Amino acid sequence: MSVHWSEPLANAPRLSIIVPVLNEASTIQECLTALLPLWRCGVEIVIVDGGSEDDTVALALPLADRVLASERDRARQMNHGARESRGEHLVFLHADTRLPNRADLAIEGALKDTGGWGRFDVDIERGFALAGLVGWSMNRRSRMTGIATGDQAMFMTREAFEIVGGFPDQPLMEDIAMSRHLHRLSAPTCLAQRVTTSARRWQQNGPLRTIAKMWWLRLRYGFGASPGTLAGDYTDVR
Template identity: 60%
Template sequence: MPAPTLSLIMPVLDEASTIAATLDFLQPLIQRGVEVIVVDGGSHDDTAALAAPLCTRVVDAPRGRARQMNRGAAAAGGDVLLFLHADTRLPEDADRLIDAALAGRQCWGRFDVCLEGTTRLLPVIAIAMNLRSRLTGIATGDQALFMTREAFDAAGGFPDQPLMEDIEMSRRLKRLSPPACLRQKVVTSGRRWEQQGARRTIHLMWRLRWRYWRGASPESLAREYRHVR
């Protein structure tokens, strides 16, 4: 039986300053047969033009991370789907790690995360994120979610909501199997914490998650998130 094929889906918006470097890092995966689909949500800069020669294809989609990821999944040909933020770097052998993780009974998973930056709290925040995810079975987009095509379809894709789409997707996938929690790390930018202040951002995200758990609408949470930022 042939090995499952992997499609990497990257939603982007106005990433012209970094997209070439991000995709350069993925070239070894592309050379090993990984399909890389960049989904542009209406960038006002040269993101799509810069990405085109460095990925398998560029797909246009309505703005919104969930919508962009779903559009990318619809265009993808792989048996396994990996969703990667544009400011996140994978381990060099990510494709092999994912194949091994999904070889058993689990149909989805995520990586541990390392936050890149100068703020001293970032390593502590990353440890807390990884531990929380391991205890709850809930993953965030920063951790590079991956899943089989069957699991994605069974979950109904990412919910069309402006915030917490990764949390809701994790809840749906947990009904199918526990996640494969890989200890190998993806490296993602800590700019969100550094720009807004680490403690302030931690407090904001915990408050939003608490309200989401209590039933607040993603639309109201997104308005609050944008207002604070």
């Protein structure tokens, strides 16, 4: 999907945080409370709801600059949030992922040097025995391949986002596809500072089963399976 932006507005924020959500009433207040220090520093917070049937929107309204409605699809939600945001730099954050302290300064420093894009290392909450190993392997794989996942809080300049045309309009693996497009511009900046993401995905279906399923989906995607086909075999508990 091609997306276009107007020129940056005067006095626009340096950074916009875009959070795609769907039925996140149980997590959205914790998510936005954690972002309050950045909000008070002038960071723009944009929530993009994909049609929640719970109280997500009502709970988010007092704690964000904007709460937008969008078609239900993470890539479309993130593109819509980027189009409606005002920041020079963009970060895409899952509702169950927490940024490190003063993440805005880390992002600004990274993008000042490269002008491109990057991501954080990730820690998974210790909700299961293999959490540390899974997090380590995600970070290691990302550094080796230059591919970032949504759990790692991908960030980029608005210019880079516009050049590649936003997230590809696909229902799964949009983060992998976006990484590949951005990699044509530059290698990612891999920040050692860590975001913390929820273990609920692994807890819901069991860590070993979840790991095996994700690797199987990635393998099929690498060999050309369509994201639409893969999405039918994937259930995200978030």
